[in-house]
Structures are given as C-alpha cells and as structure tokens.
Amino acid sequence: MNVNAPLVPGPKWTRKPQARPDEVLEAALDVFAANGFAATRMDDIAKAAGLSKAAIYLYFPSKDDVFKALVEQRIGVVQSHFDAAAKDQKHDPLAGLQRAIRLWANSFHDLRLAALPRIILAEALRFPELADFYHRTVIERTQASLIELFQAGIDKGLFRPVEPLVAARALMSPLMFEILRRQAFPAHIPPLSMDELVDSIFDLFLKGLAMPEVENHSGVAP
The missing domain is CATH 1.10.10.60 (Homeodomain-like)
Known part of the structure; x- marks a missing residue:
C-alpha cells in the first residue's frame, strides 16, 4: 500500500x-x-x-408482488395488532370490540393506506387473483377475530344469538365506507374525529345487538 x-x-x-x-x-x-x-x-x-x-x-x-408486499407490510402489521387486541379482550367482548375497531379505524389515518382496499374494490373483477389474496390476507383475518369476540359475547349472554359473521360485516362495513369516503372527498370530512366516529357507530350498532336485559338497563325499551 x-x-x-x-x-x-x-x-x-x-x-x-x-x-x-x-x-x-x-x-x-x-x-x-x-x-x-x-x-x-x-x-x-x-x-x-x-x-x-x-x-x-x-x-x-412483478407489480403484483409489489402490491402484495405493500398489503403484507402496511396492513399486515395493523392486522397483527388487531388480532392481538381481539384475543386479549375475549373476557370482555364489549370492550374488546370497541378497542379492536378503534385500532383498525385509526390505522387508516394515512389516507394513502386506504387506497389499497379502494383499489381492490375497484379492480377486483380485472385482477381476481389479487382480490383473492387480499380477501385471504386481510378480510378473512379481520372477520375471524371479530367472530371470536361476537361468539364470546353470545356465550356470556351479552349478545343475542346472531350469526357472528353477519355481525362482523355489519360492524365493519360503515367504518370501511367512512374511510373510503374520507379518501375520495377529503374536503368534506365531518368534524368528528375518527375515535368519535367509531364510538358513534359502535353505540348505534350495539343498541341493535344487545340482549333485552342490557337494553332495559340502558333505558331503551326491548
């Protein structure tokens, strides 16, 4: 040297x-x-x-692999926290449901992230393999966690014996719509924070789900 x-x-x-x-x-x-x-x-x-x-x-x-990696990286992390929150709260299904959906809704504070489910909804027919991947990776996992909480609530006598899968979809659908709406119309976001919105939707949903005893206790006629 x-x-x-x-x-x-x-x-x-x-x-x-x-x-x-x-x-x-x-x-x-x-x-x-x-x-x-x-x-x-x-x-x-x-x-x-x-x-x-x-x-x-x-x-x-490929471009498909980029999109799948995005779903696994960005939404997959959220999904893991969501699953853990749901499992940890099975002893208190009401609190578990509220905590889980709050976590899920707030994960989309980055509106770009909402582009991923929006793309799947818009282009699923053209790219069925990609849609199937998203359904298995995100939707089925989310539903499975919620189903466990709903079933725990039914077993404890807190909820009427409804079909848990239908209940899971009924709870998540308005939240998903609001997330997509906020991305499509950012100039028309309501004054409610995401937490306030989640609490309002949860309250409306719960009044239709609670057993008559819970309704009477809350002052709502059965």
Whole structure:
C-alpha cells in the first residue's frame, strides 16, 4: 500500500441495500394511491423511488408482488395488532370490540393506506387473483377475530344469538365506507374525529345487538 497516495474521500452516505425494498414500497404506495393498480407501471414506481427499473426487479418480480408486499407490510402489521387486541379482550367482548375497531379505524389515518382496499374494490373483477389474496390476507383475518369476540359475547349472554359473521360485516362495513369516503372527498370530512366516529357507530350498532336485559338497563325499551 502506498502510504503517500492521496486519500480519495468516499461518498457522504450510501443507500443500504436492505433499506431499498422499503423505499420501493413507500414510493409504490404513493403511485398506487394516485393511479390505481392497472394504470401503474413498474417504471412509475422506479422513478418515484429514485431507482432504475432493473433495481426494482431485484426485489420484486412483478407489480403484483409489489402490491402484495405493500398489503403484507402496511396492513399486515395493523392486522397483527388487531388480532392481538381481539384475543386479549375475549373476557370482555364489549370492550374488546370497541378497542379492536378503534385500532383498525385509526390505522387508516394515512389516507394513502386506504387506497389499497379502494383499489381492490375497484379492480377486483380485472385482477381476481389479487382480490383473492387480499380477501385471504386481510378480510378473512379481520372477520375471524371479530367472530371470536361476537361468539364470546353470545356465550356470556351479552349478545343475542346472531350469526357472528353477519355481525362482523355489519360492524365493519360503515367504518370501511367512512374511510373510503374520507379518501375520495377529503374536503368534506365531518368534524368528528375518527375515535368519535367509531364510538358513534359502535353505540348505534350495539343498541341493535344487545340482549333485552342490557337494553332495559340502558333505558331503551326491548
């Protein structure tokens, strides 16, 4: 080694290869939110991520894989917390339901995240394999956690013996609609916070679900 050779300064910083998939997914979320799935190209994602198209393919073989990774990374983390909250509260199904749906609704404070279910709803017929993946990864897991809470409430005599799957869908549908509506019409978001909205929907839902004894206790006629 020539100790007299001039030192060549290296770059001030370099991108860590392990960080690049996250950069790609962050850029892809912006692009999908703006363009939808069908109109998004891998070139668009690469440009938004500041990488070459070839670099994108090192991490994700296809646009479908990018979208699936987004669902697993962004919604999958939320889903894990949701599942844990539901299981931890089976001893108190009422509190468990309220806590779980609050957590789920507030996870969409980043309206870009709401683009993922919106895309699935809008483009499911054109991309049935992607829709099936979303249904298995997100919807079925969410329903399963809620079904456990509803069944626990029925077993404890807190809820009427309704069909738990129908109850789960009835509870989540207005929340999902509100999340999608807030993304579509950001200038017309109601003054209620998401927590206040969740509590209002939960209260309305519960009055139709509670056993007559609970209704009488609350002052509502059976």
